[in-house]
Amino acid sequence: MALGHTDKYKLSLLLTLWFLVFYPILPEMVREWAGHSDNNHGFLVPLITVYLIRQKKDELLSLQIDTSKWGAVVLVAGLVIFLLSFAGGGGFPARVAMVFSLFGLLWYCLGGAWMRLLVFPVLFLLFMIPVPVSVVGLVSMPMQLMATKLSAQIIQHLSIPVYREGNMLYFVGTQLEVAEACSGVRSIMSLTMLGTIFAYMSSTGWGRRIALVLAAVPIAMIANILRITGTGVLANFFGDRVARGFLHEFSGLVVFAFGLAALGLLYTLLNTKKVA
Structure with missing residues (x-):
């Protein structure tokens, strides 16, 4: 009935x-x-x-x-x-x-x-369930160190002198700490959520849908590295105050927007490209 x-x-x-x-x-x-x-x-x-x-x-x-x-x-x-x-x-x-x-x-x-x-x-x-603190603590340090190392290498390629020690970036006139909150663990969850929505909306097979969800992890990591790199460049010129307050929160929104755009592009490609 x-x-x-x-x-x-x-x-x-x-x-x-x-x-x-x-x-x-x-x-x-x-x-x-x-x-x-x-x-x-x-x-x-x-x-x-x-x-x-x-x-x-x-x-x-x-x-x-x-x-x-x-x-x-x-x-x-x-x-x-x-x-x-x-x-x-x-x-x-x-x-x-x-x-x-x-x-x-x-x-x-x-x-x-x-x-x-x-x-x-x-x-x-x-x-909607936040990532447990125990999980964040377990994986955040390796991700912090990896993101700090890669960001330092990118900054050096931009001809900006920087010295890395652990999760610290030392510039000529200031220093920047890549804190646990900037490890990218939680942003992986939010972008995985977006990837899952795109997969649900997709009209392709299960293989491409799973690829959409899994792609959220490297996209989140790349976005986080770019966030740290951008913050480091700004800190070199304007001091470490750029890593606090409004600019820090705004950079988080930029990371989310980048992830959304990247997943949207991947969704479009997977739903339009013909399989040979």
Whole structure:
């Protein structure tokens, strides 16, 4: 049967209860979105999910609804993981459990036919979860050192004297530290999100779609190296104050714009170029 008024009421009630259960972990996550420019995309993810679902509205309403015991299994598992993680102070598992419990709830209430269309929009919500600090700490130092080394080499090719020591760049009149926040780890997540959207929109095969998602990693790394290089050049002429405040935040937006443009170009090429 199609989705009737009674079904809408029950689904709305269950979604309200789901929201109330998971509300305690939402304020902290929102603060993390607002507190770091690399997490700002978290504000966009729920809006993108709503947009993607609305794009499927007519197709969804033409489907029959059913219940699924597998959806109930996913829902219960998500709730158990959430309770254990929340009680133990595990923020990241609790947030992941929030998304999967929503998936299970919808699967249980609406059935498999609906979820075949909703699987991407709902699981896309995983991108709103900030990268755990433990993961950032694990990979940030190698990425810091690599980005600093390559940026120093580029700056030297521009005939600007610079000496690198670890994640520090020393110029004639100033010095610049490539901090953990500039390692590029978090920007990889935001650009991977963009690559996933492009892959979802792509009309090509799975190979090219996967290539779009994977391309986000080197694009993010290149964009971050260019950001550090540009900041280093400006610091050489205007001092290290260019690495702080408005210019630092603006450079983050430039990196995001560069990544978006690069992924958009790759998307266009993969969707227009003929295979020999």
